[in-house]
Amino acid sequence: MTAQKAQLEQQLWNIANTLRGKMDADDFRDYILGFIFYKYLSKKMELYANEILAPDKLSFSQLSGHAQEAVYMAAVKDAALDKLGYFLEPSELFSELARRGNAGGKHQFILADLAKVLTHIEQSTMGTESEDDFGNLFEDLDLTSSKLGKSENDKNELIVKVLTHLDEIDFDLENTESDILGDAYEYLIGQFASGAGKKAGEFYTPQQVSNILAQLVTVGKDKLKSVYDPTCGSGSLLLRVAKQVKEVSSFYGQEMNPTTYNLCRMNMIMHDVHYKKFDIKNEDTLERPQHTDLRFEAIVANPPFSAKWSASPLFTTDDRFSDYGKLAPSSKADFAFVQHMVHQLDTNGTMAVVLPHGVLFRGAAEGHIRKYVIKNYNYLDAVIGLPANIFYGTSIPTCILVLKKQRADKKEVLFIDASQNFEKVKTQNVLRDEDIQAIINTYKAYTNGQFTEAEIEKYSHVATLAEIKENDYNLNIPRHLDTFEEEEPVDLVAVSKELQELAEQSKSTDDTIANFCKELGINTPF
Structure with missing residues (x-):
């Protein structure tokens, strides 16, 4: 096959x-x-x-x-x-x-x-x-x-x-x-x-990343009532989720670009998803959401990084944003997408979203929204740092946020630093199968309450909400996970000896050149 x-x-x-x-x-x-x-x-x-x-x-x-x-x-x-x-x-x-x-x-x-x-x-x-x-x-x-x-x-x-x-x-x-x-x-x-450069991010999430997101939202499940992607592009994320379970009853998505929207519908049909089982809309998700009356068991997304949006004051009364008291800045819609997804997430659902690293530590309105999600809702379940340069068209490092509504009395958040685990292929960094599996295995151990197995030196840490509060709700991974690697001590005696040898070799070379110049009757170059 x-x-x-x-x-x-x-x-x-x-x-x-x-x-x-x-x-x-x-x-x-x-x-x-x-x-x-x-x-x-x-x-x-x-x-x-x-x-x-x-x-x-x-x-x-x-x-x-x-x-x-x-x-x-x-x-x-x-x-x-x-x-x-x-x-x-x-x-x-x-x-x-x-x-x-x-x-x-x-x-x-x-x-x-x-x-x-x-x-x-x-x-x-x-x-x-x-x-x-x-x-x-x-x-x-x-x-x-x-x-x-x-x-x-x-x-x-x-x-x-x-x-x-x-x-x-x-x-x-x-x-x-x-x-x-x-x-x-x-x-x-x-x-x-x-091969499409910067434009590629409009319609495609690399399969390695799709694979991680799909596995994260299906942990412990073999069937899903619904899966939703608010920025669905070509539909690769939605289809990847379907590969992780026996059955998905309904697929939902929204895509702003008309060409990519057509591609998504074609992709659904080509994967034999019956037309009655998918509902893909062509609209701007933040400005004109099409599925606000629905709640989804699984949500996955790779929104355009730090996209602009209107941040209109009218949205302060929108159910998606009203609880927070602040809107994401017009210059960076990252948290607006998070708020939208949280609103659409079902009570028993899980969402996983890829975002630029800045969402972990930026302040002002974004810091306020981040704190609200953690402190007031207690929805944040995991923070996963990915390598730089794994997305087409951008080399910036990215992260995955996993959120759940049914965390009950859970007082911990998993941090994983997978930023150093990759293989360089030409100009692109690629997550290998073992890198993906390490992320999933660690998250599964954490989900099952096996915190000892989920704690891996220099790689993962189960942080308490108290720790996150102490860090003023800054989620920057090095604040919660010691990733420092000691360098080998420098042998200064050996370095000094090597420099002396180089100096002697250089003098010998200079003498040889001087002799040649003398024989030729020309001035030495030094």
Whole structure:
């Protein structure tokens, strides 16, 4: 399975590179992921239609021209809209468009037909329960863009080439136990993120970090009623949580960037999350939250670091912020996201959020909010310091805050310093499997009340609330955990002897140069 997955990932990346050089990373990402998604929808449609038609010994491709074509097509459409959330006719399937594009051994013009098919996928859902989940999904796949080529024929030639290559790949969708395609899609998103520089943080959380967050919020659970990400990007965090448990009943998310919002919905569907099980909204979470009437069992997030927000005085009466008496500063929305997540967290829920290190010690309004969360609510459960340079587009060190509402009479907070545990890969620092496992094992021991096992010299400390109060609610990890490493003593006698030897070697070299200069009849350079 691993070899098959690696092969598929490489095949898809090779096809993506067909578009490389024609446009920048963001643009060819949108095209290749859009076409892969179109092929996925087509194959799912064909497989489901064949399943419905099997009792009548028919296949989907055989309906065209059948005496009862209209009756069968109407029945298939109704079933597909309920089961899959969309409908495609046999002539609109990916394989059919790819075939027509290569009819007669030459590239035929299919751009107009392809544009109509992509529009029809969205239109087929209008007035149905899935309309919001499929609306405008392909709006970033602009087939008229000059980025595809100067002339219509140039554009068509490139698109046909990409569709042909994709059509040759078996997505293995018949294997219901496999999620190879979903993982490959996630791999491509990560590849684009790593090459997109600063913009990458808008839509992708590195899998190593997603893995930690997902495991933290699922400790002791094998099922979740709901999981929520208020800045869901491409949805990688939500999907990673699903991999940690047997079942997630509902997925919720909000994403401000329209392109990334579309990518998230595609990613959900590509991982076979039924459209009735996810609710992703395209809005600014802090300014216009869409799920405020709901409470979630698990919340994960990687909000944009120190983003700006309005901090409008009107928010002082907003239920998310009113208890605290102060709003996060307009120049740094980090704690505004924390407050929002705390408000949405269910009584038995756990939330884990990645933030810049500054949230641990900055003062003023942020210090006030931090103190309120710890002293008044007693929700803070753990503080985990991560290595610098593990996120795409920024080298700043980050941390994870874990918060719970059901801490009862718990009077301790776990501190973990994982900042020195990583492997350097090219220009990026990467958390290895053993680094991730060390974090999770330490947190599990702490959660189970095994404080002795959770206390690891130079790595972790279970601090009391009294200790945190003594530090004036400053959570900077070195204040609570001794991470000082003594340097080996310097042998001054040995250093002195080494310097003397160097001086003698230098004098010998100078004498040699002086002799050469004398023989050449020139002045010495010293």
